Amino acid sequence: MDDTLFTIGGHGVTWAQALGGAVALFVLLVILLRRRGAREAARHDEEIAHRLSEMARAQAEMTGRMQSMAEVFANRHSDLARALTERLDGFGHRLNQSMTSQARATHDSLTRLNERLAVIDTAQKNITELSRDVVGLQEILANKQTRGAFGQGRMEAIVADGLPQGGYDFQATLSNGRRPDCVVRLPNAPCLVIDAKFPLEAFTAYRDAGGPEARKAAAQRLRADVLKHVGDIAERYFIPGETQDTAIMFVPSESVYADLHEHFEDVVQRANRQRIIVVGPSLLMLSIGLVQAILRDHRMREQAHVIHKEVTLLAEDVGRLGDRVGKLKSHHDQAGRDIDQILTSVDKIQKRGAKIEELDFAAEDDQSRAQPRLMAGA
Template structure:
């Protein structure tokens, strides 16, 4: 606004100067042809003077306006400078605050991205492990190794090292996955993992294929039972039964409740067949651990019994030593009794000698005969 006013004032000054210049030219032109006309000249001169005063007043007013405008502009400029400086300071603080927050947020985002990267690495690791597990569960040989590893873990967590053996070989060359040693004999344990037909049966929806898979599953399980039963060898020192270890609780539970997934399979007959006809007890990690606790208690009782036998044997030997000591003490007592008798007899003879001396010398007795008692004998 002040800039526009300043421009208008400059335009007015220019117009006034131009007007004065024009009047001066007219005056000059009038002076040449009409030098005798004094009144007209005076009148024009007066007008010029008035116009000059007007211009002077206008110039003065213009100077005042320019001064006021300059002052106002300086004030406005100073105020604007102060405002801009404050705004700049505020913006600087705001930018610094935003920069600090941005740096913090970038740090947090970087940290979260790092954590997310670690999580992704873990997920990738889990995925790889699941892939490996899937490969293990797909391969029958690997499944067997997994079952044996689960069996070993249960045995090592419950029984002492000498109470079992892994990959126990019989004299005829058969090798069972594990053997548990008890007082009454060896308990063979074979790890089985009938997973392939089980998974097919659970995931099958077609009734016809499901019926075929049910039959295959039961035949597979029956085959595993028969394989375990061949390790029952009483002539080789085994018990009259064996354990068939299923390392998957889910499969064992389905067998126990007579149901596989949503399909009911007559597995109860197989369990009865295993126990009654083949003397095979089907166990899971949980139930096998319970059986092993019973075996462990039996081993502890056997250890206590063996310790009691050893203690009794040592007591019998101690009794023999005491009797021998008693015999020697009796002999020592007899010897001491004989010595005491000899001592008392010798003292009596010494007393007789003293009496003889007294009779000869007519003096007094000098020796007092003292007898001692022998050791007391106890009646047996």
Template sequence: MSDALGPGSILAIVALGAVVVLAVLLLRRGTGAGAAGEGDLLARLYVMLERETAARTADSEAQRARLAEIERVLAARLDQSRAETADRLATIAQSITRDLGDARVRQGEALREMAEASARQLETIRTAVNERLHEAVERQMQTSFQRVLEQFAAMQKAMGEVTAMTAQIGDLKRLFSNVKTRGGWGEAQLRAILDDVLPAGAYQANCRLREGSAEVVEFAVRMPVRATTPPVLAIDSKFPTEAYERLLDAVNRVDAEAERAARRALETTLRIEARKIASKYIVPPVTVEFAVLYLPTDGLYAEVARLPGLLDEIGRTCRVIVMGPGLLPAMLRTIHLGYVTLALEERTDGIARLLGATRQEMLKMDGVLERLARNASAMSSSIDEARRRTRVVARQLRGLDGVESLVPEGAGDDAAAWTGETEFNGA
């Protein structure tokens, strides 16, 4: 701050510059005696300038001294402020430290009280849980023991039912040992499936396919086609129980050789039955080009399907499709869908005929409307003519109003008669 130029220094420099400029100008103009007078003037100016410069320098020194004093005072005040701030900060730090200590003490006491309360609550909860758990365990044990007793009674009852079922299975085996009875059971099951899926009258039972032949197929399903005599699909039920039971017995005994022999026997039986069906029940055009061999149980069908290439070979050589209870309903639903499609086509034909008749009626209605339009046109012409005559009569009546104003008072009757005659003539 002491090195900075004050206002006095700046004015001194400006004055010195002005004197120098004036001296230069005087030196350029001065010649002879005038030059001596101007030199004297220049000397006086120089003296004045030195005095002014000294005064300005003293003023600058005084300002520097004042600035130094102000700087010293400000530094002292700043030191004092720093000391006061440090004291206040120390006081605040002591207060905060004291408050933190008190807060730690209070927090420790609160935590200790919370821990004691939590311990008491946990002990209460543990006691209640132990009591309830003991009660629940006792109740569960009683319930479990009761359930065990009930299950044991149910198991005894089931064992009795199993014994009875075993006896019934033996009766069923004896029943199925009869070929005719076994075939009747398969036929009844097949009839139930046909009744469930197909509409009424869609199949015929014990149908003779060839005239003069004694061979009848169990079921002949009429195919949904447009024909006077639609072809039928022959379905015959077979239940080779002996071969199937030998196969199951070999599987249960884990006898690989007996299992292979039983599978060969089952395969041979299926081939023979397929050839019989092909020779007896495939009679085009009375029947379609294939027939169905129905196996009454899914287990038997699964074992037949496991025989490699058997189903494909029977279908290719004999044109016989082997199906079980799981596959036959799907094919029958397809046939039923054909019946629905055929009914829709018949409905469509009926709708087409109805639309044709409606079109003819619309054409007739168009002729009637045309005649009605001509009559309406003639009626419109008659109405226009009547309106024209009405306007003529109205004009005549307006002329009659002018005549009545000229008739004397005693000639009222003659005027009325003349008016009536005029109206008659106008009409």
């Protein structure tokens, strides 16, 4: 162990020294390695701590983001809930309005339906009453006396509605002792006779005829009865100077009048040639309206002198009104000229006032004060 192993710088190194140096070197290496390991461990710990802090910061950011997202989700959820509630409320309101309007429309429809049912009920009652009236009318027309009274009543109603009192007479007696159904008084002319006794028996038989032979026989009977009645009217009621040479034969039914003109035109023409005019209710009303116009024109002619006097007085009033308007116009023209003269005077006064305002009195005062000073200096 004491043997010299090698020499360094003239100094011999033994095995013990070499071994001790090796041990020291090993210890030094161990110490260095431990220090390096400690430094690496510290650096590793620092890295871990840094990573942990980064992770903590990332976790905090993630937590903040999660909280923000939670708040956003909460706001969105509240907005969505509010929007859904509003839409549900609006839908409920619209549904309520729709149901209300539908209920109102249904109520209105039911009300109108009830009204129409009431109208239909009333119409049904009217139809029932009309059917009873038709049955009664058939019964009336089946009897000759009642049928004549029916035609007389319709004719009297039309005449009384269209003419004034004194313009007609019912059942008046003529000079020959005959009594027509109605006499219409015309001004300054003979009266007009109206007969309401149309022979309806033959016409009813013509309508009720079943076969062609029966219908032909009923038509011949109808022609004969109508022409006989036309001849009776012309013989009984044509009195020269007392009645017109034209008479009216009244048919109390429009349908009978239409059938007579359609199927028995020859009978109507023969009656016209005998100056007998066959009329229905509508034509009788038209004829009475024409007579009423004639009476109105006659009354106006009777009052023509009164109208002429009133027109003369009206012309005199118009002349006086023209004179007074002329005087008023002259007064108005004179007043206009006076106003023009007043305006001229006012204009002159305004111009003189403007000239007075344009005068410079301050400069004249300065000049008047300057003259005494000049005289004192002299």
